[in-house]
Amino acid sequence: MAGNFLARLEFLIGPDFLDLRRELTEVYRSKTARRLAGSVALVLFTIQWIVFLGGLHNDYDDLIQLHITSEQVRVTERIHSSNQDYQSLPQQLFDESLVGIALISGSDKLLLQAGDTGGFSHGQRQLTSANLVIRSQWLVQTPAETLTAIAFIDSTSDVMAIARSALQLFILALVTSFIIAAVAMTGAFKFFIHPMECLIEALRKSREESNGRAPQLIEIPSRIDLKPLAVEINNLIEGQRKSERQVKVKQQYLEFAAHHDPLTHLPNRLMFEDSLKKIVHSATADERQFSVFLIDLDSFKFFNDQYGHLIGDKMVVEVSNRLRTQISDVDLIARLDGDEFVVLQQDVNEIDSIEKVAERIMKVIAEPYEYRGFTLKTAVSIGVSRFPDDVLISQEEDLLGEEIVNNAAVALQEAKTQGKARYQLFTEKMRSNLTQRIRLEADLKIALEQGQFEVFYQPKINIHTKQVAGAEALVRWNHPTQGFISPEDFVPVAEETGLIIELGEWILRSACFKMRELQQQGYTGINVAVNISAVQFTDGNLLPMVRKALSDTQLPPELLELEITESAVMHDPAEVIRSLHQLSEYGMKLAIDDFGTGYSSLAYLKQFPVDTLKIDKAFITDVSSDNDDVAIVEAVLGLGKHFNMKVVAEGIEDEDQLNFLKSSGCDVAQGYFISKPLNSDQYSQWLKRWPYGAEGGTGEKVVNIPELRTGTDG
Numbered sequence: 013m014a015g016n017f018l019a020r021l022e023f024l025i026g027p028d029f030l031d032l033r034r035e036l037t038e039v040y041r042s043k044t045a046r047r048l049a050g051s052v053a054l055v056l057f058t059i060q061w062i063v064f065l066g067g068l069h070n071d072y073d074d075l076i077q078l079h080i081t082s083e084q085v086r087v088t089e090r091i092h093s094s095n096q097d098y099q100s101l102p103q104q105l106f107d108e109s110l111v112g113i114a115l116i117s118g119s120d121k122l123l124l125q126a127g128d129t130g131g132f133s134h135g136q137r138q139l140t141s142a143n144l145v146i147r148s149q150w151l152v153q154t155p156a157e158t159l160t161a162i163a164f165i166d167s168t169s170d171v172m173a174i175a176r177s178a179l180q181l182f183i184l185a186l187v188t189s190f191i192i193a194a195v196a197m198t199g200a201f202k203f204f205i206h207p208m209e210c211l212i213e214a215l216r217k218s219r220e221e222s223n224g225r226a227p228q229l230i231e232i233p234s235r236i237d238l239k240p241l242a243v244e245i246n247n248l249i250e251g252q253r254k255s256e257r258q259v260k261v262k263q264q265y266l267e268f269a270a271h272h273d274p275l276t277h278l279p280n281r282l283m284f285e286d287s288l289k290k291i292v293h294s295a296t297a298d299e300r301q302f303s304v305f306l307i308d309l310d311s312f313k314f315f316n317d318q319y320g321h322l323i324g325d326k327m328v329v330e331v332s333n334r335l336r337t338q339i340s341d342v343d344l345i346a347r348l349d350g351d352e353f354v355v356l357q358q359d360v361n362e363i364d365s366i367e368k369v370a371e372r373i374m375k376v377i378a379e380p381y382e383y384r385g386f387t388l389k390t391a392v393s394i395g396v397s398r399f400p401d402d403v404l405i406s407q408e409e410d411l412l413g414e415e416i417v418n419n420a421a422v423a424l425q426e427a428k429t430q431g432k433a434r435y436q437l438f439t440e441k442m443r444s445n446l447t448q449r450i451r452l453e454a455d456l457k458i459a460l461e462q463g464q465f466e467v468f469y470q471p472k473i474n475i476h477t478k479q480v481a482g483a484e485a486l487v488r489w490n491h492p493t494q495g496f497i498s499p500e501d502f503v504p505v506a507e508e509t510g511l512i513i514e515l516g517e518w519i520l521r522s523a524c525f526k527m528r529e530l531q532q533q534g535y536t537g538i539n540v541a542v543n544i545s546a547v548q549f550t551d552g553n554l555l556p557m558v559r560k561a562l563s564d565t566q567l568p569p570e571l572l573e574l575e576i577t578e579s580a581v582m583h584d585p586a587e588v589i590r591s592l593h594q595l596s597e598y599g600m601k602l603a604i605d606d607f608g609t610g611y612s613s614l615a616y617l618k619q620f621p622v623d624t625l626k627i628d629k630a631f632i633t634d635v636s637s638d639n640d641d642v643a644i645v646e647a648v649l650g651l652g653k654h655f656n657m658k659v660v661a662e663g664i665e666d667e668d669q670l671n672f673l674k675s676s677g678c679d680v681a682q683g684y685f686i687s688k689p690l691n692s693d694q695y696s697q698w699l700k701r702w703p704y705g706a707e708g709g710t711g712e713k714v715v716n717i718p719e720l721r722t723g724t725d726g
Contacts, residue, residue, distance in 0.1 A: 046197070048196065048197055048200050049193040049194065049196060049197035050193070052189075052192060052193040052196045052197070053189040053190055053192070053193035054189075056185075056188065056189040056192055056193065057185050057186060057189040060181075060184075060185035060188065060189065061181075061182070061185055064178070064181040064182075064185060067181075068174055068177060068178050068181070071174060071177065072170065072171075072174045075170045075173060075174065076146065076167055076170055079109070079146075079165060079167065079170055080146065080148045080163075080165060083109060083110055083148065083163050083165050084148060084150055084161075084163065086105065086110075087101075087105055087110070087113065087152075087161055087163055088150075088152050088161070090104050090105055091115070091152050091154065091159065091161065092152075092154065096154070096156065098115055098123050098124040099124065101113065101115075101124065101126075102124075102126040102127055106126075106127055108166065108169070109165055109166055109169070110127075110163060110164070110165055110166075111127050111128040111145060111164050111165070111166050112126065112127030112128040112129040112130070112132075112145075112163070112164030113125075113126055113127055113129075113161070113162065113163055113164065114126075114129055114132055114161075114162040115159050115160070115161055115162075116159065116160040116162070117157060117159060117160075118157040118158045118159065119157075123159070127164065128145065128164055129162075129164055130145060130147070130164060132162070132164075144166060144167050144168045144171060145164050145165065145166055145167070146164070146165045146166075146167050147162065147163075147164055147165075148162070148163045148164075148165060149161070149162045149163075218249075270282065271283035271286075273332075273346075273347040275325060275328060275329060275332075275347075276328060276329055276332035276333075276347050277332075278332050278335075278336065278345055278346055278347045278353075279344065279345070279346040279347075280346065280347060280348075281346070281348045281349075283346065284344065284346035284348065284354060284356075285413065287344055287346075287356075288344075288356070288413040288416075288417070289410065289413050291343070291344075291356065291358065291413075292399070292409060292412045292413045292416075293409060295358070295399060295400070296400075296405075296409060296412070300358065300359065301358070301359060301360070301361035301398065301399060301400065301401075302343070302356060302357060302358040302359065302360065302361070302398075302399050303356070303357055303360045303361060303366055303369070303396060303397070303398050303399070304354060304355075304356050304396065304397050304398075304399070304416050304417060304420045305354065305355040305356070305357070305369065305370060305373060305394055305395075305396050305420070305435075306348075306352070306353075306354050306394065306395040306396075306397075306417070306420035306421055306423070306424045307335075307352065307353040307354065307355065307373060307377075307392050307393075307394050307424075308351060308352050308353075308392060308393050308394075308395075308424055308428070309327075309328075309331065309351040309352075309390050309391075309392055310390065310391045310392060310393055310428070310432040310433055311432070312324070312327075312350070312351040312390070315327065315390065319386065319388075323383065323384075323386065323388070326383055326388075327388055327390060328347075328350070328351060330381055330383075330388070331353065331377055331390070331392075332345075332347060332353070334376045334377055334379075335353060335355065335373070335376070335377075338376045339355065339369075339372065339373060339376060342355050342356065342357045342369075343356050343357055343358045344356040354417070354420075355369075355373065357369060361398050361399075361401065363437070366396055366398070366437065367435070370394050370396060370435035371435070373392070373394060374391070374392055374394065374433070374435065377390065377391070377392050378390070378391055378392075391432065391433040392433070393424055393427040393428045393432050393433065393434060393435070393436075394424065394427060394434075394435035394436070395419075395420045395421060395422065395423030395424025395425070395426070395427055395435070395436055395438065396420060396423055396435060396436065396437045396438065397416045397417075397419035397420040397423060397437075397438040398416075398437075398438070399412070399416050402416060402419045402438045403415045403416050403419070419438040419442075419443070420438065422438060422442045422443070422445075422446050423436045423437060423438040423439075423442060424436070426442055449505060452501070452502060452505050453505055453509055453511075455491065456502060456505060456506055456509070456511050457511065459489060459491070460511065460514055460515060460518075464489060464490055464491065464492065465487055465488065465489055465490075465515065465518065465519075466487075466488050466489075466490055466691060466692075467485050467486070467487060467488075467519055467522045467523055467526070467691075467692065468485075468486045468487075468488050468689035468690055468691050468695075469483035469484070469485055469486070469523075469526070469540070469689065469690055469691075469692070469695040470483055470484045470486060470682060470687060470688065470689040470690070471483045471682070471686055471687045471690075471695070471698065471699075471702075472484065472541075472660060472680050472681065472682040472686075473680065473681055473682075473686055473704070474679070474680060474707060475661075475670070475673060475674050475678050475679060475680060475681045476674065476679075477704065477707075478704040479704050479705050479706055479707045480535075480538055480699060480702055480704070480705070480706040480707065481538060481539070481680050481707055482538040482539035482540055482541060482573070483538070483540055483541070483695065484540075484541045484542075484543075484575070484662075484682065485519060485522070485523035485526075485540055485541065485542045485543075486499065486543075486689050487499055487503075487515070487519050488689075488691075489502055503545075507545050507546075507547050510547065512545045512547050512548065513547065513548060513551055513553075516544065516545055516548050517557050517561070519542060519543075520542050520557070520558065520561050521561045521564070521565070523540045523542050523572075524540070524561050524562060524564075524565040524567045524572065525565050526540065526692055526695075527539070527540045527565075527567055527571055527572070528565045528566060528567045529696075530696070530699070531567070531571070533696075535699060535706050536708050537706055537707040537708020538571075538706050538707060538708075539570070539571045539572065539573050539601065540571065540572060540573065541573040541574070541575050541603060542572065542573070542574055542575065543575045543576075543577075543605065544574050544575065544576050546576070546577070549576065549587070549588055549591055550587065554591060554595070555591070555594050555595060555598065558572070558574070558595065558598070558600065559598065568599075569598055569599030569600045570599050570600070570601065572600050572601065573600065573601035573602070573603055573623070573624065574595060574600055574601070574602055574603070575603045575604075575605040575626065576588075576602075576603075576604060576605065577604070577605045577606050588620075589619055589620060592620055592621050592622070593621055596621035601623045601624065602620070602621060602622045602623055602624070603622065603623060603624035603625070603626055603660070604620070604622055604624070604625055604626065605626045605628075606626065606628040607625045607626055607627060607628065607648060618655065622655075622657060623657060623658060624657055624658045624659070624660055624680075625648060625651065625652045625657050625658070625659050625660070626659075626660040626661075626662055627645055627648050627659065627660070627661045627662065627678075628662070628663070629662050629663020629683070630663075631644050631645055631648075632645070632661055632662070632663045632664060632669055632673075632683075633663065633665075635669055635672055635673070636666075636668045636669055636672055642672075645661070645673070645676065645678075646676060649676055649677050649678060652679075653677065658679040658680060659677075659678050659679050659680070660678075660679065660680040660681075660682060661673045661678050661680070661681055661682065661683075662682040662683060663682075663683050664681050664682065664683030664684075664685045664686065665683055665684050665685050666685055667685065669683075669685070670685060
């Protein structure tokens with residue numbers, strides 16, 4: 013029936029009713045609107061009912077009081093007109109309202125009790141009337157006496173009247189609440205809920221269309237109440253879009269910084285390795301060739317120390333710019349480390365082509381350039397490896413790139429070993445040497461753990477008295493399968509790996525223990541010379557290590573001589589000078605070994621607290637026949653005399669050399685002509701058999717041996 017009514021209403025009103033009906037349907041379907049309407053209706057109904065209940069209570073009290081007053085007046089009038097005939101009063105008074113009455117005289121005598129008095133007892137004055145019967149008591153003044161009248165009034169009619177009023181007010185409150193709630197629901201939906209849902213839908217649609225990025229701006233509604241909210245939402249979206257742009261820029265910067273060198277902006281090691289993997293994969297699949305040129309600036313540390321790190325950085329930048337702009341037709345240029353670059357060129361594998369590229373790189377980098385009044389120039393060494401010629405294709409593809417770079421590094425090291433400022437192609441011989449070096453390094457660690465090393469001692473004599481002046485401690489490695497390995501083979505590896513620190517400490521302690529043993533045997537004047545590596549100088553723990561060794565062995569410091577090579581002295585002159593002074597102040601003797609073979613140290617020689625200069629055997633070998641060697645030896649002897657230093661000549665192998673050095677003023681001689689290096693026991697026996705004794709010693713001597721070389725057999 014409601015549907016027919018709506019249909020008729022729609023026919024009468026026309027299209028406007030369709031809009032109204034549509035809006036009402038949307039309002040009703042909105043849960044928010046329904047909840048709002050229900051809340052409004054409940055609150056309004058509760059407020060109205062609280063107000064109405066207060067009024068109903070007052071009306072009920074007024075109606076009851078009016079009813080009681082009316083009955084009191086009526087009963088009083090009947091008592092006055094009864095002429096003290098009280099028994100007839102009930103017939104006159106009782107009706108639907110007054111249901112019971114009792115009269116008590118002034119002397120407290122019950123004169124009348126009739127009707128429904130609810131169990132009233134005059135003596136006990138009790139009342140148990142029904143719920144709707146009201147008891148009213150008052151005084152009635154008659155001509156004869158004052159009476160107490162008690163009336164029992166039925167209030168049912170009053171309650172019903174109040175109930176009818178309450179029902180009317182309830183209906184009024186309910187209708188009013190529904191009407192106001194409907195108006196509030198319609199207004200809220202139209203002016204707030206519906207526009208808000210439109211905003212939310214616009215935001216949802218904008219977010220769904222954003223594909224994970226900041227949403228697009230939403231359309232600002234025309235309704236003035238939600239326009240500020242929409243504007244604020246758009247401001248937030250715009251802020252999010254701005255932050256997204258900033259994050260994107262930062263991500264791009266971080267991506268660039270993660271894969272590029274911050275100084276030169278060339279690809280860094282990480283990016284180079286990623287690119288190399290792709291190139292290796294492509295070259296393997298297409299059977300293509302490429303070459304890797306590993307470039308290292310020669311003596312760059314010396315350059316930094318001389319000019320400062322700022323100019324050093326400028327040099328690195330200049331080299332990178334030249335590689336990037338002047339070396340054409342290359343596929344990749346990267347900076348791997350401080351002064352190390354790499355150039356990768358595809359489809360270049362022939363020796364002639366590789367040499368042309370390497371020469372072009374060296375030429376471009378070697379050209380000088382001006383910076384703040386400085387004319388800067390540097391040279392480079394280059395190691396080259398080729399793909400696939402220099403790798404083992406049978407291994408995993410991920411390892412090929414690492415291998416070809418390692419091979420280029422091996423070739424680079426070979427180029428530096430051969431004199432720097434040159435390029436070197438990787439060869440199988442280098443691979444073999446590398447394998448041997450790796451195996452040697454592993455064996456060195458095992459040798460230290462298992463005690464495969466032994467200290468040998470090569471005696472030194474006073475060239476004038478022929479007395480033993482001491483010995484040089486030399487390490488020997490007795491490999492369990494390869495026999496004795498030359499120090500020239502394993503000492504450089506020990507220095508590169510840092511194992512020389514542990515090995516050097518062991519050599520020093522062993523030599524000190526041996527000298528303490530000889531001192532107890534009466535050889536109090538001879539000393540022992542121990543070679544110190546440049547690595548031990550830069551380690552910073554040399555002096556504490558020497559002190560501990562001397563303390564543990566109770567060897568006097570003056571019986572220990574530390575030898576350091578000239579090249580090690582010039583590695584870091586300022587630091588070496590400081591360390592040498594500390595050692596000298598502690599009482600040890602200091603010697604420069606292989607003097608004349610390294611960098612020129614004459615400018616520093618007067619600053620070194622050195623006691624001894626050792627002439628390298630390279631100048632002694634031909635000293636009897638080569639005038640140049642003679643000049644060098646005489647010059648070193650002159651320097652030693654000028655600076656009040658002892659001069660030791662090593663490598664003496666015949667009597668002519670010994671006689672020349674003696675006549676030239678050399679102090680100490682060492683070499684195979686005197687004795688080869690001896691192990692600990694052999695050295696002790698040699699000392700006993702040496703016919704000329706030892707300086708300051710009282711050891712046993714064999715004096716019946718006429719020839720000097722008798723002791724060489726140990």
